[in-house]
Amino acid sequence: MLIRFRMANHRSFRDEHELSLIATEFDEGTARGTGLKHRGRDVAIQPVLGVFGANASGKTNLLDGFRLMRDAVRDSFADWGKTPETVPREPFKLDPACREETSLFEVDLVLGRTPVRYTYGFELSDERIEAEWLHAYPHGRRNVWFDREADRSAAEGGEFVFKGEGYKGERDALVKLTRPNALFLSVGATLNDPQLSLIHRWFVNDLWPMPSERNSRARPGLTERLLIHPVLAEDYHRRIVRLLQSADLGVTRLDTDPETGKIRLWHRTPDGGESPLDFRTEESLGTHAWFAFLGPMLTVLEQGAVLLVDELDSSLHPTLAAEVVRVFQNPTSNPHGAQLIFTTHDATLLGSAVLDRPLSRDQVWITAKKRSGETELYPLTEAKPRKEENLERGYLRGRYGGVPRVTAGEIARELSWQEAKTTA
Secondary structure: OEEEEEEEOEOOEOOOEEEEOEOOOOOOOOOEEEEEEEOOEEEEEOOEEEEEEOOOOOHHHHHHHHHHHHHHHHHOOOOHHHOOOOOOOOOOOOOHHHHHOOEEEEEEEEEOOOOEEEEEEEEEOOOOEEEEEEEEEHHHOOEEEEEEEOOOOOOOOOEEEOOOOOOOOOHHHHHHHOOOOOOHHHHHHHOOOHHHHHHHHHHHHOEEEOOOHHHOOOOOHHHHHHHOOOOOHHHHHHHHHHHHHHOOOOEEEEEEOOOOOOEEEEEEOOOOOEEEEEOOOOOOHHHHHHHHHHHHHHHHHHHOOEEEEOOHHHHOOHHHHHHHHHHHHOOOOOOOOOEEEEEEOOHHHOOOHHHOOOOOHHHEEEEEEOOOOOEEEEEHHHHOOOOOOOHHHHHHOOOOOOOOOOOOOHHHHHHHHHHHHHHO
16 A cells, blocks of 8 residues: 655656645545554545646646656666666756756655555666665554665675664675665566565565556456456456446447457447447547456456546546546455555536545645746645635635736637738
C-alpha cells in the first residue's frame, strides 16, 4: 500500500513536492486502515487520488516520476551497466543549473501481513547514484537498513552505512557488486536477497502505469492476455464480458475468431440477433478504451496493487470514470486495498456532496504551472472546502487554482484579430 510519493527535479517538477495518500480531517469515510499508528492515532490511507490541472501543468510528469522510479529499480542493475557512468534521468530543463543538481525520488509503503512501514528513495545525477536509502519502521521506530552516499574517489558504488541488525543480508558481497550507476536495491533483489526483494517486488509487481493514449497498440494487451491465459482465462472471460455488458456498449458476448485467433466482440442487432465486429477496425474508440482498461483494473484489484492512469477522462466517459472511482472506493469490490491514482480534466468527478460526488475533499490534488515553467503540486484541502461545497463549481471558477488563465472569449478575440490583420 502506498502512503506517499516525493519527487524533485524531474521534468517540470523543479522543487521538492509530495503526493500524500494519508487521510486528513477532511476524509468523508473513504479511507482504509493500515494497521499503523502515529502519535497514538490510527493511520488511514485513501484508495483513490485524482489529480486535476490545466493542460501542460505537470499532471503527466507526476505520474512519469513513478514510472522513472519503477524503471530504475527494475533495470538499473542489468541495463544501466551497458552505458557506464550514465544514468537516464530528466531534470528540469528551463533552468540550466538543475542539470548539476540531483533528482530525488522516494516512496513510503506499508507491506507485509504484519504491517510495516518502509521508506525507500534515491537521488540521481547524470553519472551515478548520489544517494540511496531504505528505512523500516517496525513497531513505529525507525530502523536504518542502509544509507548510501556516492564516493567519487572510489570505483565502487559509494559509502554504505548499515545500522543495527534490521538488515540481515550479505552486506559486503552486495556492496562489491553495486556499480556507481546501479541501485543497491536492484542488486540485492537480483541476487535473491529476501528482505530487499520485498521492496523490489512492490515496484515490479504492484505499481502499474496504464499505457497512455499515445501507445494505443499496447493498451488492450493485458486484457487480451488475461483472456487467453491457460489458467485464468475462464474466470476473467466471465468477468470481462459482464463488465463490457454493464457499460451499455451493446456487447452481448466475447470470443476468439477461429480463423484469425483474434478477440472479437458480438453486438446486438436490430432484429434481436447478434453479430461480431472486427475489434481492431470496427469497434469504437470508447469500446477500445473500456476493454483496455478492464485488464489492468481487474489485475490490480486482485493483487491489491496501485494503478496509475493518465487522463482518465480521455479513456472513459464521465459516467464510467465515476464508476471506476466507486469500484476502488468500495471495500466489497476492492477487498485487497488496491489504489488508483489518476489525472483528469473531468470536473464532474468533483460535484457536490448532495450529488453523491465520487471523490472526497482529501482525494483531490491540483497541479499548477508557475510563470517560471515549473509545476506546483498541492492538495485541494489547502483551500479548506466545506463538506457541502460544490467542488466542481469552485474548481471551474478558479477558486482552487489549476485551471487555464484564459478569460472568456479571449481565444475567439485573438482569432478575430488575426483574421482582420490578414485581410487588411
